[in-house]
Amino acid sequence: xxxxxxxxxxxxxxxxxxxxxxxxxxxxxxxxxxxxxxxxxxxxxxxxxxxxxxxxxxxxxxxxxxxxxxxxxxxxxxxxxxxxxxxxxxxxxxxxxxxxxxxxxxxxxxxxxxxxxxxxxxxx
Numbered sequence: 001x002x003x004x005x006x007x008x009x010x011x012x013x014x015x016x017x018x019x020x021x022x023x024x025x026x027x028x029x030x031x032x033x034x035x036x037x038x039x040x041x042x043x044x045x046x047x048x049x050x051x052x053x054x055x056x057x058x059x060x061x062x063x064x065x066x067x068x069x070x071x072x073x074x075x076x077x078x079x080x081x082x083x084x085x086x087x088x089x090x091x092x093x094x095x096x097x098x099x100x101x102x103x104x105x106x107x108x109x110x111x112x113x114x115x116x117x118x119x120x121x122x123x124x
Contacts (some may be wrong), residue, residue, distance in 0.1 A: 001016075001099075001112060001113045002024045002025055002026050002028070002029055002098050002111055002113045003025040003026075003027075003113070004022055004023070004024050004096045004097070004098060004114060004115035005022070005096075005115055005116075005121045006021065006031035006094065006095065006115040006116070006117060006118040007020070007021050007023075007025055007118060008020040008021050008022060008118060009066070009093075009094060009118030009119045009120045009124060010119075010120070010121070011121045012083075012086055012120070012123070013050065013122070013123050013124075014027075014085075014086060014087055014088060014122055015085055015086075016086065016103060017083060017084050017086075018081055018082075018083045018086060018120065019081070019082050019083070020036070020054050020069055020080065020081040020082075020083065020118060020120070021078055021079075021081075022034060022036070022079045022080070022081075022082070022095055022096030022115060023032070023076075023077055024077045024079075024098060024107060024113075028112050029077040029098075030053060030054075030074035030077075030117040031050040031053060031100060031101055031102055031107075032048035032053070032098040032099065032113075033051070033052045033053065033069050033098065033099050033100075033102060033103060033104055034051055034072065034079040034096065034097070034098045035048070035049065035050035035051075035052065035096075035097050035098075035099075035104060035105070035106075035111065035119070036048040036049050036060045036070065036079075036081045036095070036109055037049070037064055037088070037094070037095045037097055038064065038092040038093065038094045038095070038120070039068065039092050039093050039095070039117075040091060040092040041092075043092075045095070045108050046061065047061050047066055047107075047108075048060070048061050048064055048068065048081070049061065049064065049070040049081060049095075050077060050104030050105070050106075051070045051071070051072050051104070052088075052102050052103065052104060053102050054116060055071065055072055056063070056102075057104060058070055058104070059111050061106075063089070063109065064083075064090070067080070067083070067084050067085050067086070068081060068082065068083050068084065069082040070082075074095065076089065077097065081094070083120070086120070086122040087122060088122045088124045089122075089123050090120065090122050091120060091121050091122050092119075092120060093118070093119050093120075094116040094117060094118050094119075094120050095114055095115055095116075095117045096114070096115040097113060097114050097115075098111060098112075099112060099113070100112075102103075105108065
């Protein structure tokens with residue numbers, strides 16, 4: 001299992017930008033597909049974006065497509081989520097997750113490694 005640590009969350013105004021980072025441990029991080037999920041109070045955890053090995057394929061949840069950008073830098077064992085034009089509905093705890101396959105899955109149970117999350121609050 002890879003260890004994941006998220007950072008970059010905070011309070012942001014709607015329309016501003018926020019960059020989340022997920023740093024993974026180990027030399028095999030580049031082999032993992034990494035995804036971002038989020039969970040709002042009282043709601044289930046939902047898929048936000050994912051990226052496969054070598055950044056070959058990315059996938060986005062419909063409501064963030066065109067606003068968020070996922071990228072990875074395997075030399076730094078980092079996957080970033082750039083949140084452009086965030087909206088109050090984007091508020092929640094954002095989690096980084098990883099799986100040792102080359103497919104982005106949108107179901108949380110398909111991921112074996114998780115970070116502890118970082119809180120994002122978007123004010124209107």
